[in-house]
Amino acid sequence: MKIATFNINGIKARLETFTSWLESAQPDVVLCQEIKSVDEAFPRQPIEDLGYNVETHGQKGFNGVAIVSKLPLEDISRGLPGDDSDEQARWIEATVVGDHTAVRLCGLYLPNGNPVDFDADGQPIRDGKYGYKLDWMDRLHARAKVLMAEEMPALMGGDYNIIPQSEDAANPKAWEKDALFLPTSRQAFRAILNEGFTEAFRARTQAPGHYSFWDYQANSWERNNGIRIDHFLLTPQCADLMTDCWIERDVRAMTKPSDHVPVWIELDA
């Protein structure tokens, strides 16, 4: 079972890029982020015509997540638990059944968190957009603990907006005061990992220089000024099924590309 996570940066602007990628790459499942569309406006038909089921959790203008799958999607759940007042569409779950076992799939678009305000001691202040990011990560942690306790194959994949280590940025110095790389952000990410999750890509290699995002600005792609912020976290039961994990770098060179590329895992499920 080949599963990809892909921040597509607007499904309506990216439809041709996305469908041509689907046709050639043939993923079994795609966790999509930043669909930037309400559910009713999501262009389901051209994707369904390629043999995929579509489940969306959209909102107007920004954010929005979806799951696109050749396999039937069961027990759909929309929205990250823990705050009924949160109106941002950043979380969707579904179960797929493979040849051997069922896998619970969680697709997520973690808040960016910039800009960050700092106090007189240079410490980040937990308010505004950065406060929302950390609060959202606390809720993610809570959901992750429940998944872990269920002792089933499950994964959380998506745009985490977290640069886990210096090795995950071409120019880590430039990100020191950024919500994606602040120690408090990385600590919150590690706290989730430390529940017992496997970060799929780092289970394959410790090598630096592997990125999943290159800014549209300042010729970042041409200069390979990238960061690795799209991740898969696996429960132990899911990690046992993993046969491979890789980043499909070349997608960034397609016509009208997203600023992110797909990250893949293969499961013997």
Next chain:
DNA sequence: ATGCCTAATGGAATTAGA
């Protein structure tokens, strides 16, 4: 230090991304 570029909204300039 800031903007660079792109998408959505709404029908121009602003918000948001990272």
